[in-house]
Amino acid sequence: EAKTQHHSVEEYKASDNKYSVVRLSLMTELRNAIENQQLNLFYQPKIDIKTGRISSVECLVRWQHPEHGFIFPDDFIPLAEQTGNIRYLTKWAIETALIQQQRLLNLGFNLKMAVNISTVDLIDLNLPPYVAQLLAKYDIKPQMLTLEVTESSIMSDPENAITALSMLKNMGINLSIDDFGTGYSSMEQLKRTPVNELKIDKSFVLELANSPDDIIIVKSITNLAHNLGLSIVAEGVENILSLQKLAELEVETAQGYFISKPLPATDLEQWLTANKG
Ligand code: C2E
Ligand code: CA
Ligand code: CA
Numbered sequence: 001e002a003k004t005q006h007h008s009v010e011e012y013k014a015s016d017n018k019y020s021v022v023r024l025s026l027m028t029e030l031r032n033a034i035e036n037q038q039l040n041l042f043y044q045p046k047i048d049i050k051t052g053r054i055s056s057v058e059c060l061v062r063w064q065h066p067e068h069g070f071i072f073p074d075d076f077i078p079l080a081e082q083t084g085n086i087r088y089l090t091k092w093a094i095e096t097a098l099i100q101q102q103r104l105l106n107l108g109f110n111l112k113m114a115v116n117i118s119t120v121d122l123i124d125l126n127l128p129p130y131v132a133q134l135l136a137k138y139d140i141k142p143q144m145l146t147l148e149v150t151e152s153s154i155m156s157d158p159e160n161a162i163t164a165l166s167m168l169k170n171m172g173i174n175l176s177i178d179d180f181g182t183g184y185s186s187m188e189q190l191k192r193t194p195v196n197e198l199k200i201d202k203s204f205v206l207e208l209a210n211s212p213d214d215i216i217i218v219k220s221i222t223n224l225a226h227n228l229g230l231s232i233v234a235e236g237v238e239n240i241l242s243l244q245k246l247a248e249l250e251v252e253t254a255q256g257y258f259i260s261k262p263l264p265a266t267d268l269e270q271w272l273t274a275n276k277g
């Protein structure tokens with residue numbers, strides 16, 4: 001334990017097997033971390049490209065670990081999924097998001113909140129009733145909550161995913177397929193999956209303006225989505241050229257560092273006040 005204290009966050013990459021012991025001990029700590037308030041949500045605004053207005057906020061978890069410091073989700077979410085602990089994290093994230101959403105509403109900002117959920121959550125039959133209960137508790141309309149599910153997690157178990165997503169969709173919740181374009185779903189699969197939105201993976205957006213291939217891919221995905229009655233969000237918008245290209249391609253919503261990095265709650269409130277109207 002003492003030896004590991006000196007390693008930086010960079011050394012805890014999920015892909016790095018050398019630190020599997022450290023990562024396993026992190027997992028036993030995750031539930032305590034939730035109780036001890038070491039987890040925090042950061043909030044990244046999404047804008048409506050046509051109007052330039054903020055329409056929504058994505059919630060992204062961060063772990064402030066007492067010994068290892070600031071840990072990014074890619075370094076503990078995959079293991080939390082393997083151990084099943086992700087269920088606790090997801091429930092905490094949804095509740096935290098709705099509390100913040102209610103607070104923003106009281107400050108005069110009526111924004112959708114988007115929370116990431118994983119494969120494990122899709123087979124948790126407690127999730128839909130739990131979400132219903134929270135929406136009632138915080139008096140939030142289901143249309144104001146978006147759940148983002150990655151394309152690959154849907155594809156890992158399509159039958160169960162479709163069942164769970166149908167329950168959530170019937171409750172009026174917005175559903176989005178995250179990292180779209182990286183998970184090999186077929187047209188047939190897409191047609192059967194009850195969602196409202198496709199979120200184009202950032203790998204197609206980062207260099208959009210300079211990449212003829214990416215332009216063709218984003219254009220095709222956008223046409224497909226619109227023909228199926230779905231809306232499009234592009235993530236990873238890091239420069240104005242990508243944003244202009246997305247506007248040209250009639251993508252509805254943009255998210256990325258060019259607009260704002262993910263922010264702690266207080267910074268988000270300041271940012272919203274500064275960018276009002
Ligand atoms: P994601 O859902 O695809 O989230 C987008 C990631 O891209 C975030 O990384 C975000 O900070 C980053 N990003 C945003 N704008 C830009 C940009 O302009 N350029 C670049 N290069 N990156 C950008 P983050 O916060 O490290 O999260 C990584 C992944 O961890 C997320 O990917 C998501 O799959 C997962 N994750 C985060 N929070 C949660 C959570 O509460 N629950 C679950 N199940 N997964 C989560
Ligand atoms: Ca996401
Ligand atoms: Ca994504």
Ligand code: CA
Binds near residue numbers: 179
């Ligand atoms: Ca991702």
